[in-house]
Amino acid sequence: MPADGTIQLLWGLRDGPTRGPKPVLSLERIAQAAVDIADAEGLAAVSMQRVAADLDxxxxxxYRYVTGKDELVAAMIDLAAGDPPVVAELPGRTWRxxxxxxxxLLGEAWDAHPWLPWVTMGDRVMGPNETGWTEASAAILAETGLSVPERMALARMLGGHVRATMSVSTAGTQPWVSRRQAALLEEHADRFPVLVTMLRDGEPDPPDNGxxxxLRLILDGVERLIAERTS
Known part of the structure; x- marks a missing residue:
């Protein structure tokens, strides 16, 4: 996918159709139809043919608006991300x-669109909405007094934490979330005594997957670092 084409698409630099009657389609309408399909049936169900059929x-x-599925997905991401929060309207007077x-708020946006964690990874072009979320976090973390590299690292950590706690599928395989794996541990309890004890004595995972x-542990650590530097 040519990056230049996606940039023009997401950042409003591409001219829309100019010939013929006034179009009743729009990029936003196409992207919304695709988002609705992905939310209901998963990203694999999204295709140019399916979106066109749903829109009649x-x-x-x-193809007058997007060159293919890659550009369609890029538009879907930015639409699903939604408007970024306004920092001044967030609760509290300090960064934490x-x-x-x-x-x-990011977790709520991603929970509403379970396919987002999978398509927001890797080196790609980000649209204005998604970039606005990063801008908001950068503005908040600027209040911490951390260095720029530290703030970048913390922003990546927070985004990764949301991704990892979305669901079992995004968090990676863990032996305590699978009945089949738990049964295997019981069969080999002599090799994995600590894990077996955790499974026997532990409670179910919290509904927010921790x-x-x-988040509390991460931010407690940040506050401690800041306190050590200012003491």
Whole structure:
């Protein structure tokens, strides 16, 4: 996918159709139809043909707006990300409650679109909405007094924490979330005594997959670092 074409698409630099009657389609309408399909059936169900059918248009009509599925997915991401939060409107007067609110809002946006974690990885072009989320977090973390590399690292850590606590599928395989794996551990309890004890004595995972607990640990560590530097 040519990056230049995606930049023009996401950042409003591409001219729309100019010939013929006023179009009843739009990039936003196409992207919304694709998002609706992905939310209901998964990203694999999204295709140019399926989106066109749901909109009651021909597939060729869509090509006047996007060159293919890669550009369609890029538009879907930015639409699904939604408007970024306004830092001044977030609760609290210091960086910590504001970044906590930012993390929760990002989690809500991603929870609403379970396919987002998979398509927002890697080197790619980001649209203005998604970039705005990063701008908001950068503005909040600027209040910490951390260095620029530290703030970048913390921003990556927070985004990764949201991704990892989305669901079992995004967090990676763990022996305590699979009944089959738990049964295997029981069969080989002599080799994995600590894990077996955890499974026998532990409680089910929290409904947020440990997001709040992990966030508290991360930010407690940041506050301690800042306190050590200013003492």
């Amino acid at each position: 248009f021909t597939k060729m009509s869509l 409650p504001r970044i906590e609110a930012w993390v929760r 997001r709040e607990f992990g």
